[in-house]
Amino acid sequence: MEALILAGGRSSRMQGTDKPSAVVDGMSLVDRVVEAASFCDTVVVVGPSDAAPPRGRPSVLHAREDPPFGGPVSAIGAGLTAAQADTSDSTDIVLVLSADLPYVSGRELRELVHALEQDFSLDAVFGVDSSDRVQYLVGAWRRGALERGVATALRSSPPGDGRGPSLRRVLPDAVTTMHLAGIDDVDTPDELADARGASVRPTVARARFLLDRRVRPLPPRTVRPAESLGGTLAAPMIAAEPFPAFVTSAMDGYAVTGDGPWRLDDAVVVAGDTATVALAAGHAVRIATGAAVPVGASVLRDEFARTDTAGVLHRRDDAPVRDDARRIAEDWDVGTALAPVGTAVSPAVLSAALSAGVAHVSVRPAPTVRLVITGDEIGDDPHPVAGRIRDTIGPVMPIYLRWCGFSVTEVVHCEDTAAAFDDAVAGTGSPPPDVVVVIGATGGGAADRLSDALVRARGRRIVDGLACRPGGSASVSVLPDDRIVVGVPGNPYAAVSTVCLLGPALACALTGRPAPQPVTAELAADVTPATVTRVLPATYLGGGTWACQDSVRTAHLAALIGRDGLAVITPEWSPGDRVEIVSLPQR
Structure with a gap:
């Protein structure tokens, strides 16, 4: 399978900004598309020499349309030539993609490929974006149809036409479209600003979306x-x-041959018997649930049977005529x-x-977690002196992490030094953890060293803050080796609420499980509106109704005593609206 990424346009509407190199969520647009297409055998970026291969991806091929800026059809032709030179295989499916897709992931591209693989009558499948626009540069093609269309379009193009033929002239007849999330492109500076702005203090829903799209699943x-x-x-x-692997009795009763009545033999067949029981025509034996039914026999359950004074077995007159044996592969x-x-x-x-x-x-497997508790002020003394506090979150956070789907393998304390934070983020161990969860050091204060440690580790932010309270300083970053670093606020309530809001989505992304769907409910009483999402302790009242307290102290977990969940109150909420409820572990 091949992917051709077209990065050679003039970006004429971008007011001097080179679209492929524009950065969103810490990654250039062309890098984003290359990453999404990384499941393909061959990836070719077609455009100027500075467009590809992206840094750190030496396997990505580079090609240039002739003449430069000669249009998408010429670019596709150049990409096909480069891909064919790189492999001796005759690849059947080719992805053709633009380099200006800030939200695309491998999931959407695999859906295109799957749709084409499932219908051999089709020559191409194209994505439809959120504005119902067909994206002809987000498509999966049969290589033969693409090669024929490109050759025909180029032959019919007038000599000296620097813009080249329209991509529509390449389209085959047998095509279909499918709506896909995450394939909106960027054509203007405003759209680029919107894409960048979406990653600044995202909503909880947006943060979960970013985790679903940006986190690579663990190797199986x-x-x-x-x-x-x-x-x-x-x-x-x-x-x-x-299953069953042999014919077995579904009920206690009799194994019988023929239509009856039957002469009852002395043998009894029970589950676990491996000896073969031969049963002559017109005879029956007792049989237990789960026992192997003799060859050629059927089962008459106890309540459908009777014996006469001579000991002959009969089917009751009011009993249905049926076989209570379970057949092989039933x-x-x-x-x-x-x-x-x-x-x-x-x-x-x-x-x-x-x-x-x-x-x-x-x-x-469940992603492994190294839990890091930060702060020189944290200790185990039950009666700490002024300036120090007892660790009240380290002993309980593993319970919440396991509830979210993680396996906590280590809990450590980190001193407030650059070297200690580097060691914490490195997550040393054999094997190293899949996720490092750092509690504290996220607010940007004097002792908050996580951001600097992530820069030194060449981490890339996926989620940089949350538009909610508490939890605004939370972050999720990916390291060059694909390990994840999660930073949550140091206040216990803020730490727990952040983990419960984002943890299940992160665990699902790492394991390839579908993203969990939010559970919503009605509130029994109104809460005070706010301009930012609030996460409040909630109690289930029965009948599908919940109650939540209107404010919370974050320095301890007393507010969660006797609570069943967390209510997520968004700024758009108004009385009568349903709210998301995040359940809490109770033990």
Whole structure:
């Protein structure tokens, strides 16, 4: 599979700004599209020499249309030539993408590819953005159709036409479109400013969206089912054996042959018997639930049977004529997909895997977390002197992190020094943690050293602050090795609320699980409106109604005693509106 990224336009409406190199969320637009297309075998960026290959991605090829600024059709032709020279394979599918997509991720591009793979009658599939506009430069093509269309369009283009033919002249007849999130492009300075502004103090919903789109899933592992509990399936779980694997009795009763009446033999067949029971025509034996049914027999359950004075077995006159045996593969056959990709491995999934003879499953385990408590003032003394405080969040935060879907492997204290913060962010260990959660040092004050440590570690911010209170100073960053660093405020209530707001979305992004859908409810009483989202302790009253207190002290967790969740009150809320409720662990 190939991806051609067109980065050679003049950006004529951008007032001198080079679109591909414009930075949004700490990454240039062309880098963003290259990252989204990184699942392809070959990626070609077509444009000026400074457009590609992006820094740190030496495998990305570079091509230039002839003449320069010769239009998208010429650029596609140059990209096809470069990609073909790089591989001897005849790739069937080619992605054609613009380099000005600040929100795109691999998920949307895979959806395009999947749609084309599923319908062999199609030559191309194009995305439709949020304004219902077909994005012809967000498309998946059959290579043959693309090559023919480009060749025909270029041949028909008048000599000396510096702009080249329109992309519409390349379009085949057999195409379809699909609405996709995250494919809005940037054409003007205002649109670029909007894209950049969306990443400054994002709303909770926007922050979750950024985590879903910007965080790479962890590499999958192949493990035995018993070792997979708590993980997320990275491949469908496929049955290796049918179920039932043999004809079994669904009820206590009798194994019978023929239409009856039946002569009752002395044998009794129970679950676990491996000896073969031969049953002659017109005969019956007692059989227990789960036992193997003799060959050629059916099952008559106890309540449908009667015996006469001679000991002969009959079907009751008022009983239905049916077989209470469960036949081989009645529930599933070999090769049946029992659970799709992204399914959380629950006890039910584990049990089904064992029933289906699954020897190994591909999973992404729960992300591991190193929890870092910062601050020289933090200690374990139950009666600290003035200027020092007892650690009241370190002992309980692992409970909240596990509730969100993480596995806490280490809890450490970090001194307020640059060297200590560098060690904390590095997350040393074998293996290193997937996530480092840092409590405190996020507010930009004199002792808040996390930002500097992230700069030294070459971390890139995904979420830089939250438009909510508490939690405004929270951040999520990705390091060059794809590990995640989460910074949350030091006040206990702010730390817990931030983790509960963003933690489940981050855990899902790392494990490839679908993003959780917010749960909403009605409030029994109004709260004071505010200009920023507020996160307030909430109690379930029954009948689908919740109550929340109107203010909260953040220096301790006393406000959460007896509370069932957190209510997320947005600035747009008005009396009668439903609000999001984030549940809390109770033990």
